[in-house]
Amino acid sequence: xxxxxxxxxxxxLRSQRWLPPVVLYAAALGIGVxxxxxxxxxxxxxxxxxxxxxxxxxxICATNEPPAARxxxxxxxGPGRAHLxxxxxxxxxxxxxxxxxxxxxxxxxxxxxxxxxxxxxIGPASGAGLLAVLACALLGTAVGxxxxxxxxxxxxxxxxALLLGALLALVVTGSPxxxxxxxxxxxxxxxxxxxxxxxxxxxxxxxxxxxxGSCALxxxxxx
Amino acid sequence: xxxxxxxxxxxVGRRYGLRGRWVLRGVDLDLAPxxxxxxxxxxxxxxxxxxxxxxxxxxxxEGRVVGRPRTAHVPERxxxxxxxxxxxxxxxxxxxxxxxxxxxxRAVDEWLERFGAAGHARTxxxxxxxxxxxxxxxxxALMAAPELLVLDEAWTGLDATAREELERxxxxxxADGGTAVFVxxxxxxxxxxxxxxxxxxxxxxxxxxxAEAAPSAGAFVVVEARGPAxxxxxxxxxxxxASVTEAEGGAYRFGVTEPRSDAILRALLGARxxxxxxxxxxxxxxxxx
Numbered sequence: 020x021x022x023x024x025x026x027x028x029x030x031x032l033r034s035q036r037w038l039p040p041v042v043l044y045a046a047a048l049g050i051g052v053x054x055x056x057x058x059x060x061x062x063x064x065x066x067x068x069x070x071x072x073x074x075x076x077x078x079i080c081a082t083n084e085p086p087a088a089r090x091x092x093x094x095x096x097g098p099g100r101a102h103l104x105x106x107x108x109x110x111x112x113x114x115x116x117x118x119x120x121x122x123x124x125x126x127x128x129x130x131x132x133x134x135x136x137x138x139x140x141i142g143p144a145s146g147a148g149l150l151a152v153l154a155c156a157l158l159g160t161a162v163g164x165x166x167x168x169x170x171x172x173x174x175x176x177x178x179x180a181l182l183l184g185a186l187l188a189l190v191v192t193g194s195p196x197x198x199x200x201x202x203x204x205x206x207x208x209x210x211x212x213x214x215x216x217x218x219x220x221x222x223x224x225x226x227x228x229x230x231x232g233s234c235a236l237x238x239x240x241x242x
Numbered sequence: 243x244x245x246x247x248x249x250x251x252x253x254v255g256r257r258y259g260l261r262g263r264w265v266l267r268g269v270d271l272d273l274a275p276x277x278x279x280x281x282x283x284x285x286x287x288x289x290x291x292x293x294x295x296x297x298x299x300x301x302x303x304e305g306r307v308v309g310r311p312r313t314a315h316v317p318e319r320x321x322x323x324x325x326x327x328x329x330x331x332x333x334x335x336x337x338x339x340x341x342x343x344x345x346x347x348r349a350v351d352e353w354l355e356r357f358g359a360a361g362h363a364r365t366x367x368x369x370x371x372x373x374x375x376x377x378x379x380x381x382x383a384l385m386a387a388p389e390l391l392v393l394d395e396a397w398t399g400l401d402a403t404a405r406e407e408l409e410r411x412x413x414x415x416x417a418d419g420g421t422a423v424f425v426x427x428x429x430x431x432x433x434x435x436x437x438x439x440x441x442x443x444x445x446x447x448x449x450x451x452x453a454e455a456a457p458s459a460g461a462f463v464v465v466e467a468r469g470p471a472x473x474x475x476x477x478x479x480x481x482x483x484a485s486v487t488e489a490e491g492g493a494y495r496f497g498v499t500e501p502r503s504d505a506i507l508r509a510l511l512g513a514r515x516x517x518x519x520x521x522x523x524x525x526x527x528x529x530x531x
Contacts (some may be wrong), residue, residue: 022337029334033325082521085321094297094315094392095339236299240296241258 023096023104030083040075041116044068058128058139059207062148063200065120069152070159070196071185073113077163078181080109084195086242098237102169106230110160117152121145132210145150145213147203150210150215156198157222158188161229169236195222246309247389249273249296249421254305255445256291265291269305269447271440274391276437278416279423283442284452290394292442296423297392301418310423311389314339316396320379322367328354328378329363332385339386346385353381356411372399380404384411391415393424397423399430406505410481434462434499463503466520467510468493476513482506493520500524 031037051064081102084092092101127147131138164170166181188196195218202213247477249487265288273279273296283289294300295307295314324331327352336346354360357377362370370378383391391412397405412422413435424432439450442446466489475494480486482505485497498506503522510517 022334022340026334027337029330030325035325085323087317087320087379088324090294090297090315090317090380091320091335092338093299094313094386095335095386097310098299199391238299242299 020104023092025100025106026092027080027083027101027104027108029113031080031112032086034079034083036079036083037112040072040079042070044116044120045073045165047072048124048204050189052124052128054127055129056128057133057207058125058141058144058213059147059203060133061124062121062144062151063203066117066148066151066155066203067189067196067200068115069120070112070155070162071182072076072123073109073156073159073162073206074166074181074185077106077109077160078110078167078177080112081167086137089202092240093237102234103230104209106160106164106233109163110156110226113159114115114154115157116155117156118149121148121152124147124148134207134210135211136239139207139210139212147212147214149207151199151203153224154215155196155241156219157219158194158196159185161222161226162188164226164233167233169240170233172240195219195225248275248309249309249311249390250308251295252306253303254295254302254307255398256288256295256303264445266295266442266447267445271447273421273423273531275389275419275421276416277421277437278412278432279421280432280436280439281423281425281442282439287442288445289442289504292447293392293394293423293425296390309413312340312386313390313392314383314386314388315392316379316383316394318395320370320375320381322370322375324367327364328370328374329361329364331367332378332381335382336385339382339388341386349385350381353385354378355408357381358401359404373401376400377404380408380411384415387415387418389420391420391422393422393426395425395427397426397428406502462525463498463500463506464525465496465498465506465510466501466516466522467494467496468520468530469513469517470515473515473517476509477505478509479513480516484511486525 047068048065052061125141130141162184166177166184171177171180188194190197199215199218204213206213251269251271254269255264257264260300281289281292295302297313298310335344336349337343341349354363357380358378359374362374367375380396397408400408408443409432412432416422419449441448441450471492475486479496482502483496483498487495489495510519
C-alpha cells in the first residue's frame with residue numbers, strides 16, 4: 020500500500036493538475052479572508068471553500084492515469100486498492116492544503132469575536148479550524164468519490180454533479196460541513212471556541228461509505 | 243497479497259449493465275502453475291473481457307474466480323501520457339508489484355536492457371515512441387516475476403527483436419512455474435511452447451487442439467552444424483535453441499522451434515569464426531518442452 024500511495028502521490032505532484040484547485044483555493048481565501056478580521060469567521064470561510072477543492076482533487080487523482088496504465092497497477096494490487104490509494108492521496112492533499120490555510124489565517128486574523136472586543140484564544144481557535152477543515156475535506160472527498168469514475172464516468176455528467184454535490188454539501192441542513200462551519204461562525208458571534216468533533220465523525224463515516232462504495236464498483240463497471 | 247498462487251474460474255459469466263448481453267457465460271478454466279495458454283477469437287467476442295477477469299480488473303457477474311496469484315497485465319496499447327521518465331515509472335511499478343526499492347531499480351535496468359530500451363530510461367514517457375512505450379509496459383509486467391502474466395496483444399507495436407525477447411521471457415516465466423495467458427493475432431506466436439489453446443465462441447470458452455490452432459505448432463527443426471575444432475557453440479545459437487546435443491565429429495545438433503530456424507541459422511553462419519551447417523531437418527513431431 021505504501022508503494023501505491025507513493026506512486027499516486029507522485030502522479031498527482033508531477034502531473035501539475037493540482038495547480039488549478041490550489042490556485043482556486045488561494046483566490047477564494049484572498050477574497051474571503053483579510054488580515055485583522057475575526058479569526059473564527061475567517062477559519063469558517065477557509066474550511067467551507069476547501070470542500071469543493073477537495074472534491075476536485077479527488078476527481079484529479081481518480082482520473083490521472085490513462086485506462087491502460089490503470090490496468091497495469093490494478094492487476095498488481097487489485098483495482099479497488101488502487102482506487103482507494105488515489106482517494107487517500109487526494110484527501111491528504113486537501114487536508115494539507117487546509118492545514119496550511121488554517122496556519123496562515125490564524126496568524127493574520129484578529130484573535131477576537133465578531134464584536135471585535137471579546138478575545139478568542141488563538142490555540143483552541145486554530146484547533147477548531149483544523150477540525151472544521153477536516154470535516155470539509157472528508158465531505159469533499161465523499162462528494163468527489165461519488166461524482167467521478169467509476170460511479171460517474173462521462174465528464175458531461177460528472178462535473179455538474181460534482182459542483183452540485185459540493186454546493187449541497189455546504190448548504191443542506193444537517194450536513195457535517197455546514198454544521199462545522201456554522202459552529203465556527205456562531206462561536207465567533209459569542210466569542211467562544213467550539214469543538215466540532217461530531218461533524219468530523221459524521222463526515223468521516225460518509226467519506227468511508229462513499230469510498231467503500233466506489234472502490235467496490237471499480238471491477239463492476241465496463242472498462 | 244500473494245494469497246493463492248493458482249487461479250480458477252468457476253462457471254463465470256460477465257455482462258455489462260443489468261440487461262446487457264452476456265459477453266461470457268459458463269466459463270470454467272483452471273490454470274495450473276507453469277501453464278502457457280493462448281486465447282483466440284474474433285474481435286469483440288470477449289477475449290479481452292476474459293483476460294480482464296483473469297487479471298482481476300473485472301469481477302464476474304455470476305460464478306466466481308478462486309485464487310489470486312501475484313498478477314501482471316500487459317495492455318494492448320500502452321499510453322505514454324504519464325508524467326514520469328521510463329525508469330521512474332518502472333521503479334514505481336516495481337515497488338507496486340512488491341519489489342523492494344533497490345531491487346526495483348536494478349530490475350528496471352535489467353529489463354529495459356533486455357528489450358533494447360536502456361537508452362530510453364531517462365526519456366519522459368510522453369516522448370517515447372509507440373514501440374518504446376510498449377516495451378515499458380512489457381518490462382513493467384515482467385520485472386517482478388509475476389505468478390500470473392496476462393498479455394493482451396502485448397506484441398503489437400514491438401520491433402522484431404523485442405517480440406522475440408518477449409516470447410523468450412514468457413517461456414522463461416512459465417518454465418519457472420508462472421502461468422501465462424495471452425491473446426495475439428499471429429498464429430505462430432509461442433507456437434510449440436503453448437500448452438493449450440482456447441477460443442471464445444458466442445461467449446463460451448472452447449478448448450482447441452493445439453495442432454488445429456496453429457498449423458506450425460510442434461514443427462521442429464534440427465540443425466546440425468560443425469564449428470572450428472574444440473569451439474563451444476555460439477551463445478546466440480544456444481539461446482535460441484530448445485535443445486543442444488553433441489554429435490559425432492565435433493558437430494552439434496540444435497533443436498529449435500520452426501519459427502526460430504532462420505534466426506539460429508543466422509546465428510551459426512554469422513558467428514566468428516562462422517560455423518558450417520551440415521544439415522537442416524524438419525520434424526513434425528516432438529516439442530521443445
